[in-house]
Amino acid sequence: xxxxxxxxxxxxxxxxxxxxxxxxxxxxxxxxxxxxxxxxxxxxxxxxxxxxxxxxxxxxxxxxxxxxxxxxxxxxxxxxxxxxxxxxxxxxxxxxxxxxxxxxxxxxxxxxxxxxxxxxxxxxxxxxxxxxxxxxxxxxxxxxxxxxxxxxxxxxxxxxxxxxxxxxxxxxxxxxxxxxxxxxxxxxxxxxxxxxxxxxxxxxxxxxxxxxxxxxxxxxxxxxxxxxxxxxxxxxxxxxxxxxxxxxxxxxxxxxxxxxxxxxxxxxxxxxxxxxxxxxxxxxxxxxxxxxx
Ligand SMILES: Nc1ncnc2c1ncn2[C@@H]1O[C@H](COP(=O)(O)OP(=O)(O)OP(=O)(O)O)[C@@H](O)[C@H]1O
Numbered sequence: 641x642x643x644x645x646x647x648x649x650x651x652x653x654x655x656x657x658x659x660x661x662x663x664x665x666x667x668x669x670x671x672x673x674x675x676x677x678x679x680x681x682x683x684x685x686x687x688x689x690x691x692x693x694x695x696x697x698x699x700x701x702x703x704x705x706x707x708x709x710x711x712x713x714x715x716x717x718x719x720x721x722x723x724x725x726x727x728x729x730x731x732x733x734x735x736x737x738x739x740x741x742x743x744x745x746x747x748x749x750x751x752x753x754x755x756x757x758x759x760x761x762x763x764x765x766x767x768x769x770x771x772x773x774x775x776x777x778x779x780x781x782x783x784x785x786x787x788x789x790x791x792x793x794x795x796x797x798x799x800x801x802x803x804x805x806x807x808x809x810x811x812x813x814x815x816x817x818x819x820x821x822x823x824x825x826x827x828x829x830x831x832x833x834x835x836x837x838x839x840x841x842x843x844x845x846x847x848x849x850x851x852x853x854x855x856x857x858x859x860x861x862x863x864x865x866x867x868x869x870x871x872x873x874x875x876x877x878x879x880x881x882x883x884x885x886x887x888x889x890x891x892x893x894x895x896x897x898x899x900x901x902x903x904x905x906x907x908x909x910x911x912x913x914x915x916x917x918x919x920x921x922x923x924x925x926x927x928x929x930x931x932x933x
Contacts, residue, residue, distance in 0.1 A: 641789045643822035644668040645690060649699035652685045652846075659685040661846045662699065670820035672812070672836050674827060674854075677843035678926050683826040684722070686843065687792045690824075691720035703790060716745055719788035721779045721796050733770065733778060734763040737785075744786040751815070752785035758807060772799035780808045784815050793825045805829075809836060834918040844926045854918065861916040861924075862898050865891040870909040874902075881916075881924040893920060 645667040652660040660682045667673060677683045688694040689701050692708030692715055700707065706714050728736035737756070741747045756763060759777035762770070770778060776799035783793050797805050813836060816823060827833050840857060842849040850857070861881065864871055868890040871883075881893040893916055898906075906913050 641821075642669060643789050644702075644704060645790065645822070646702040647686070647699070647848075648701070650686070650689065650696045650701060651698045652682070652689065652694070653697040659846055660696075660843075663843070663846075663848045664699075665841065665848055665851045667822065667824075667839070667841070667851075670822055671838045672816060673822065673824045674830070674833065674837035674840040675824050675843070676827065676830060676840055676922055678845075680845075681843045681926075682846045683843060684794055687720060687722075687794050687824070687826060690790070690792060691715070691718050693720070716743070717788055718790045718792065719744065719783055719786040720792040720794070721783040722794045723779075728778075729768040730766060732764055732766055733761055736767050736778065737763075737781070740782050740786065744788060746787035746789075746819075748785050748787060752781055755781045755784060755811065758811070759804060773801055773804060776800045777804060777808075780811075784811060787815075787819050787821065789821050791821060791823045793823065795826055795828070797829075805832065809833065812836065830919040830922050831917065837918075840918070842922065842925060849925060857921065858915050858918065859897060861893065861895050861921050863891055863893045863914050863916055864906055864911040865889065865914070866909060866911040870911055874905060874909050874911055881920075893924070895924070 647663050647665050650660050650663040675683050685694065689696055690703060690708060692711055695709045703714060703718060708714050708718065728739065731739065737752050741749055759781065761774060761777055761781065767778065776797055779796045783791050783796060797808050800808065825833060837854050839853050841851045864874055867888055868886045871890045871892050875892045875894055879895045881895050883890060883892045885891055898913065903913065
C-alpha cells in the first residue's frame with residue numbers, strides 16, 4: 641500500500657487560539673517522516689486530525705483520498721500513539737495488548753510479545769500504574785506491532801531512558817525495513833531521531849515552515865571554521881545563523897547552499913567546511929524570521 645496524506649489549507653481554531661493556519665502539503669510513499677516544531681506549534685493537533693479525532697476548522701485533510709473524521713474503516717489503517725494511560729488506564733498491560741490485537745488488522749502478536757520482553761514490560765500491571773518509561777514502552781509496542789499503514793507517534797518515547805529509546809529506534813528501523821509503511825514521528829529529540837528521518841515537516845506557530853527530504857535540507861546550511869578575519873570575509877554577504885568563538889578560531893553557521901564557487905573561496909581562506917546537524921538547523925529555522933523568506 642502506498643500511503644498518501646493530503647493537508648489542504650488546514651486551519652484549526654480552539655476558541656480564541658489558532659493552532660494551525662492554512663497548512664498545505666502532500667505526504668506520500670512509505671517513509672519515516674519527522675514532524676518537528678517547538679512546543680505549542682500545532683503538531684498534536686495535526687496528528688489528531690490525521691487520525692480523525694478532530695476536524696479542521698477550515699480546509700480539509702485526506703488519508704488515501706478519504707476524510708478520516710468519523711471514518712471507522714479508515715481508522716483501522718491509522719495508528720495514533722499518544723497517551724496509553726488515557727486509552728487503556730484500567731486494563732492490565734497484557735489486556736491492553738489483547739485489545740490492540742483486536743483493533744488492528746495487521747497486528748503481529750508474536751512481535752508484540754517479543755517487544756514486551758525486550759522492553760521488560762510488566763504484563764500484570766495496570767496501565768495506569770506503569771512508570772512513565774514503561775507507559776512509553778507500551779506506546780512504542782502498540783505503534784510498532786499494529787503495523788498500521790499510517791502510524792503516528794506523538795513523542796511516544798519521551799518518558800523512556802536512553803537505553804530504551806535506542807532500543808526503540810533500532811526496532812523501528814528494523815521493522816520499517818521489514819514492513820515499509822508511513823511512520824510520522826513528532827519529536828523534540830531531533831539529534832537522536834533525526835538520523836531515522838527521510839523527510840521532515842517543520843511547523844512553526846501553526847504555519848508550515850518547510851517540508852523537504854532531509855538530504856536536501858541538510859544541503860541548505862553549513863558551518864565554516866577558521867580565523868575570525870577569514871570567517872568574517874567569507875560570510876560577509878551571507879545569512880549567518882550564529883557564530884561561536886573569535887580571534888584565531890571562529891565558527892559561523894550559514895544558511896545557504898555551498899556552491900562550487902563558495903567551496904573554492906573557503907579553500908582559499910583555509911576554512912573548514914562542515915554540514916550542520918539537523919537539530920541546529922531546526923533551532924535556527926524556528927527562531928529567525930529572515931530564514932523563512
Ligand atoms: N483542546 C484545546 N483547547 C484549546 N487550545 C488548545 C487545545 N489543544 C491545543 N490547543 C492549543 O493549540 C496550540 C497547538 O497545540 P498542539 O498541542 O497541537 O501543539 P504541539 O506542537 O503538539 O505542542 P507540544 O510540543 O507542546 O506538545 C497550543 O497553543 C495549544 O495551547
